[in-house]
Amino acid sequence: MRSQYKSFLNQPANWLILFTFLLPSIMWGQNTVTGVITDGQTQEPLIGVNVGIKNSNKGTITDFDGKYSLDVDDLNVTLVVSYIGYAPQEVPVNGRTELNIVLNENTTMIDEIVVVAYGTQRKSDVTGAVSSVKASELQRIPAPDLSTALQGKVAGLEAISSSRPGANSELTVRGTGTFNGSRPIYVVDGLILDDPANLSANEVESIEVLKDASAVALYGARGANGVILVTTKKGQSGKPIFSFNTYFGIQELDRKIALTNGTEYARLSNLAAMNSGNTTLPYPDPEAIGEGTDWQDVIYQRAPISSQNLSVRGGSDKMLYYISGEVMRQEGIVRSGYFDRYTLRINNEYKITSFLKFGHNLSANFRNSNGEPGGIVFNAIAADPTVPVRDTAGRYGDTSVKSNVSNPEAQLEYNAYNRGNEFRMVGNAYAELYLWKGITYRSSFGFDLINARGKSFVPEFFVNVRQQNPNSVLTVTWGNTRDWQLENLLYWNKSWTNHRLDVMVGTTAQDHTEEFLFGSKRDLVGVTEDLLFLNAAGTDNTYGHGIGAFYRYVSYLGRINYGFRDRYSITATFRRDGSSKFGKLSRYGNFPSIAASWRISEESFMPEISWLNNLKLRGSYGITGNDKIPYDRAFSTITNRIFAVFGAGSAEALNFGAIQTAVANATLQWEENVHTNVGIEFGLLNSRLTGEIDYFRKFGRGIITDPSIPAYVGSQGNPFVNVADVLNSGVEWNVRWRSKAGKVNYFLGATGNTLNNEVLSLADNKTEILDGPTGTTLATRTAVGLPIGAFFGYKVAGIYQNEADIAAYPNVGNVVPGDLRFEDVNGDGIINTMDRTFLGSPVPDLMYGFSAGADFMGIGLSVDLYGVTGNKIVNAKKMNRFFGAPNFEESFLDYWTGEGDSSLEPRVTNGAYPNYEMSERFLEDGSYFRIRNITLTYDFPETLLKSIRMTRLQIFASTTNPITWTSFSGYSPEVGGGPVSRGIDRGSYPVARVYSFGLNAGF
């Protein structure tokens, strides 16, 4: 063998043959293009720029000196260079081996890649209304919940936040179009989730909020409330980049509610007693009482919030990886509450062969939390200020006698063990096959597994007769949720001269099960944590319960996106959804959409207008669904546990009973929303001014509600039917000015929307939905012509000044001078429930945000502002005087003092008619304007960083919610609630002000 080989090489002609064979492999493997990538304006090298080869998986990133080195198959490839914030470029190599590239800052956003339903698109090809938020903007708000950071960032999105540890914000996209579940769905790396609470801002690359039909119709029966698309960070080829991000913050109560102090409370209580005819005053000497107890000081504290995140991302041409670990901790501003979260994420992608990729996005997290004692926020507002926290003998003061609430400090001792812990794994594994001529097949299997446990313990204690627990009680809950989703999608891209076609077709299936267990026992043998198990109960009085849920979806979907000359673009989507939540006859529905866009600025007939860089018109129309109702509503279920009692004396016992108690509607279907959207996008003055303006109309039809059927049918509860219509419409804007003044880069942004919400029809047999329990009545009325959940009650015409007034104006009897005089709205000379009328809307008609930022020599400053106007809030906690005499809000001090007093605050009474009926008295303006966040950053100069081998080192200080301007008297004008009962403040958990500082490092 050896000799033979030698002889082969000994012949010069064979050398030539060998060379011919080797040549291609040398050319494939050994051509290297190198170069430096710099900023077009500063000429500074850019670090971490992606340099890839077009139509290939290969790529690299630039190093600290902006240098890259990339092996290419041949020297005729085209390099694709992209960097966040800069316009991407495609540069043909044309045989060169050294290629320096200059990138210019992208101020137009035009050629960004945005994530859309089941894929990605160039921003310029997008025909729908999509708002993107980048990770860097999310990280400024210290909150465990990603959605909190979206407030004011996305036109058309309303976020009502809460600072309760671990709480999610309530999001509404383009107005509430349903009486049922109104939250948007989240799609995290393609996985549809109802609750994204496992995500941290550090792990997120970008968020896209999909709003119009063209964007959401591919989510079919679940798209109507909007879609929040979350893309987590992925690996990038190149050297590993470690990032360490941390912050520490202090949260504090923004403002206390103005309440009466001890003396004032005593004085008002005396008045109330006199006004109800008592001659003996409860407090003979109010002045002697003094300040008394400020119960708000008792329960609130300054509470820390912190997060540490360490991640590494990198990759080779075979594998990309992103691994992130995080510890997040938040204590409540109400004592005893906390939330800790430990997160691990591994997002990897493996290139198995040139045509097969495999990857996974996996997240595991563990949460520990403790809830504050139930009702403590309200109790601290209501508690009697004349009672000390503890008396001189050390016993807890009795706040139940007068104010009928528990002593908050005692609650913190006895009712503060409300533990929760949750383990959740969410993720998906996918394979992508490049098949043939632009056809790619992607199959993905996703899952969401949640194991949530809760444990509450109340020891045996005695504070007073009404605040006591004679037998200790332990309650344990155990919930298990399992969801899997399977997706099979085929993509086809094809470009010809002037034409571009993207096609996607696919099927998906989803299966969701839940089970919840509940057990409770009394008389524990001890109180220490090691004994808080159900088997440590001393007696056999037990209670156990469980409940399950199970639903599935099957869907078929497709999209065609056709572009002509980069000017005209048409997108058509279609989804057919099958859902087990609905009856056999009605479980499939079709959700189509069509959209088009026209980039006028690319037209040849457009004269060369120097100040116009981009002008795009787009419009869309389509249908989506909302199925956020209980999974079993279409079934005629048998109601269990309707017990009869038979037997006498010792034979007396419960006898199990079960029967169908309500008529069900087997043809129940999802609610449909018809979306219409017209938008304009522009870039002016060398793209310094960019923006988008959209008009939207979301017409909800077949909204599920339960119009009455005759009672003689004998159904307990009316069947739910698809019957009502609701309209939301408005204008959204997002405008940004970005420029430079000397060495200062700065931008100004404005975002916002108007919103008009109206119920167009309910049902023949249902004229109104009354909800929003407050005091002794219902405060909201949803009816045709009104916004959903409109406030409903009496208009205040004044105060009865004297007996002549009472004689002159209609009244219901039992009124005396100093009582509220209601308007006789229907003019029938009688004041009764028929005179209750529309008082205001809980829905803001304008939501707006401003942002501004500047940076100079590494110092950056950004400011975010947010406001809403046009909505009202019901101060229900002030109305709550029917049982006992809770502490008075300061507004009571303006009480009517006698004839001629123009005050609209009636005489002081405890819960008597008519002063505590739902009326304008309790309605407050919900408008507010807030400095949402101010962040000051400093980036250490690269020259310094290089010497310590770091790529980035930023320190920052930030304050969130430092100032809120509002006339609302409660803690925070952000008051949520369900679709038909929002905006009622019964003592909501306050939204905190936060001061935080931290650092972001890369190395």
Added chain:
Amino acid sequence: MKTSAYIILAIAILLPLSCRQDFLDVKPQGQLTSENYFASTEQAVWAVNTVYAHIRQNALPLHFIGMTDVISDDSDKGSEPNDAIFLTALDEFTLDPGHASVLEMWRTQYTGIARANLCVEKIPEVPGITEAMKNRLIGEALFLRAYFYFNLVRWYGDVPLITKTLNPDEYNQTRAPKDQVYQQIITDLVASIGLLPERTQYAATDIGRASKGAARGILAKVYLTRRDYANAEKYALEVVNSGQYTLLPRYSDIFLPVGEHSSESIFEIGCMAVESWEGRCEYNMVQGVRGIPNLGWGFNRPSDNLVAEYENGDPRREATILYVGEVLPDGSGVVQDNSALINERYNQKAWVPAHVGLQDNGPGNQRLLRYSDVILILAEALNEQGRAGDALIYLNMVRKRARGTNNFILPDVTVTDMRDLRHRIWRERRVELAMEHHRWFDVIRQMEVDPEYMLPRLKAIQPQFDRFDPMKHLLLPVPQTEIDLSGQAMSQNTGY
């Protein structure tokens, strides 16, 4: 190309995975559905139990109490002046077709009827059910359906007569004439007498289920209301002759826990206070002492007129009415004065001793038909047929028991004039059955029998009966929403 073939194959396999036809056939979890119910004898029993449970849970008992006692001359609203003022509209006859109680009582009777109808429809086809069990359960359901219709027809007159589960295209109903409703009630009760066992044939754990005696007793009352005195006598006598029932020696015991399901009880709805709250009723709470020592709501205050109706020394007054300063029946305390209440007194028959439940987890059974009621029906039926002598025997049986061992009170009645004796029997009914929710039905029945006697007596009660109009108020209004929801197919009663 070979690879491509594998790929195509993979797609072919993966795509249909999500397309299985039965993939979406998911059932509710932990819940039976109507498609698979009534599949066993056990389920048939469960279904019938829910009809009894429905009487126990009977909306808020305030509505029932309002439309039986507060509206009558026996009692007033009670509680604090401004609390539950809808009861005042009943007490003073200012009610209109939108009144809450009028709708709630209508609704709750029909809800019970719908459950009974389901049982009557489905139980015959239950696989494996024995003939005896089938008969008993259908008998119970028919009895209960008749009970609900008997309430309806007396309150509202003509009412929709629904004897099967309605389909959505049958939701527009008209009111069936009163006579037709009564005919159905009689048919159901006669059938149930044939199907049901006697009370003592039930196992101890089943006491409280409808029996032959209960069906006969209600039927006697139905015939009395219809003024078919021969049939009223017949069925009342069947109760008496069955030997199943005796009067308790001491009247006050009937309403104590020891009196639950006593030998005097013909139909009684069981309640019990357990930690799960699943046997509760609010009946005791809403009528309980408002304040110390009971913390009840204090509704249904016995009226001055009722107090005056008792003969001197009648111990039934003390057993019926709880006064301020009175020692509780179990000796556990004294009723304290509550200054917020006017003319404070309470329905002692709804009183229960301290119990393990909280206030709205009351344990007291509701005695719906007692033996003394049937005896007085018998007395009245005999008298109306001109057999005063026989009638006196039964009337004096009731008085004798009330008298107990005290021979100085409640002497035997000896009147034999039919009209006088009628009035004596009615007075006896009133005091014997006071605050037991029979009074309104007796008032309207007696108004029809003898208006000259009744009307002046009622009108004398001021201001409660000031607006009382016998041309209008002997029937309550049909709930307005029901007329609207029937597609205006139902008419309203005269005067509303």
